[in-house]
Amino acid sequence: MAYNTSMNFVCSLCGKKAPVSTRAAMCECGGLWKLDFQPPPFDPDLIDRREWSLFRYRAFLPLGEPEEPEGATHRERVMSGEHASASIYPAWRAVSLGEGMTPIVRLDEDLLLKMDYFMPTLSFKDRGAAVLVAHCRAIGVDSVIQDSSGNAGNSIAAYSARAGIKCEILVPEGTSPAKIAMIRSHGAQVTIVPGSRDHCADVCRAKVAREGVYYASHVYNPFFYEGTKTYIYEAWEQLGRIPAHLFVPLGNGTLFLGMVKALEELLAAGIIARMPEVIAVQSERCAPIARAYEDGAPSPARVTPLPTLAEGIAIGVPARGEEILGxxxxxxxxxxxxxxxxxxxxxxxxxxRGIYCEHTSAATYAAYLALREKQGRIYDSLIPMCGAGLKSDH
Ligand SMILES: Cc1ncc(COP(=O)(O)O)c(C=O)c1O
Ligand SMILES: [Zn+2]
Incomplete structure (x- = not known):
């Protein structure tokens, strides 16, 4: 399959470039990759309204594959049997599980909820995993590894299964048994690592360095953040505007960074006139970004994570912390x-009220309620319901 090999990763520390087909998880100097990709200015006419997944926004995603030829629709080609030809069957079609297009539900006069647990693996991580695994398939990766507090591992495991890619997921001890069972059900190998979430990431990264397995990391791999941009594209398409206050949970920042990138695209294209107020939520038991912000520091504060119900945001050492603080x-x-x-x-x-979400999503709502008590009504707010309740019942 023709793949756009002219797209590059650029090192965030030394500026060195590498083609996106590289198997290297980061630059030799230790810097994380950024993606050198400039989508066309956001234009509603470029949304493929016949596609009922987040790939309707593929004009703004770095899928790097030639668009399908004009003329016959995908359905027509499927009907004619032509779809078996790799040249007109892009990786994203082989990988998509119908993710995205999650509804926005009004909770009350001031607050909207984006129901991101209405996803194939019941969390917003499917946004990033769909795009990252489509990329893996397009460049011919046959085996991936990743560390996760559970949800991102669920997503990578499901999409790898769909794409025919072997998968190993490392989770910290204490991860919800429901998440572990789900990861295993997709045929992925699960390795439970004693100790904290941050230690689990260290163990996984050491294995990546030792064995050279492709690191399908939601934190390191820039393709993941391209997928989470679609949260904002959808909100805009569904509401015809972007709400004034956007609440977002902040652990490693995969939703945060995707949101901000997409908002910058909408701003640059003149689709929105100003940046809405983004309100990031950390756990009071693990708040390296909030503490750094209090001090005006450029890097995450050193913290000792304490146990929290908000397991999804219990990240003591966010690898992209400087980018987030920037x-x-x-x-x-x-x-x-x-x-x-x-x-x-x-x-x-x-x-x-009928909404059964994970503790981590309830934490965002708890923070919203506490802020409202302090400063009064917060008009026109949007909160993501990132994970389904059954996943954190343990
Ligand atoms: C349910 C849920 N909400 C929020 C988050 C936070 O996402 P991030 O760590 O990318 O900031 C996670 C991450 O695992 C999660 O599982
Ligand atoms: Zn470098």
Whole structure:
């Protein structure tokens, strides 16, 4: 299959370039890759409204493959049997599980919820995994490894299964048994690593360095963030605008960074006139970005993560912390803390309205409620319901 090999990764430290077909998880100097990709200006006319997955936005995604020839629709080609030809069957079609297009539900006069747990593996991570695994398939990767608190591992395992790619997922001890069972059900090997989430990442990265397996990391691999951009494209398409206040959970920042990139694209294209207020939420038990922000520091603070119900954001050492803080300062964003003891009541309040979400999503709502108590109504707000409740019942 023809693949756009002119697309490059660029090292965020030394500026060295490598083609995106590289198997290297990062630059030799230790710097993380950024993707050298400039999508066309966001234009509603470029949305493929016949495609009912997030790949309807593929004009703005770095899929690097030639568009299908004009004329016959995909359906017509499937009907004619032509779809078996690799040249007109891009990787994303082989990988998509119908992710994205999640509804936005109004909770009350001020608050909208984007139901990102209505996804193939029940979390927003499918946005990033669909795009990353499509890339893996396009460049011929046959085996991947990744570390995760559970949800990203679920996503990479499912999409790898779909793509016919062998997969190993490392999770920290204490990860929800439901998530582990789900990862295994997709045929992935699960390795449970004693110790913290950060230690689990260290163990995985050491294995990547030793064995050279492709690191399908939601944190390191820039393709993942291209997928999470679609959260904003969808919100814009569904509402015809971007809400004034965007709340977002912040652990490693995969949703945060994708959101901000997409908002910058909408700004540059004149689709929105100003940056909305982005309000990032960390756990009060693990807040390296919030602490750094208080001090005006450019790098995440050193913290000792304490146990929290918000397992999805319990990241003590966010690898892209400087990039995240850079955006927070640039756009004068807020970083607030989720009060631990209020997570269960926030979750119960949502469940009492029919919405059964993970504790980590309830933490974002708990932080929203605490801010509202402090400063009054927060008009026109959007909160992502990132994970399904059954996944954190343990
Ligand atoms: C349910 C849920 N919400 C939020 C997050 C936070 O995402 P990130 O670590 O990319 O900031 C995660 C990450 O695993 C998650 O599983
Ligand atoms: Zn470098």
């Amino acid at each position: 955006y927070i300062y640039k756009y004068n964003m807020k970083v607030i803390l989720a009060p631990e003891e209020r997570i269960p009541e926030a979750r119960a309040a949502l469940a009492g």
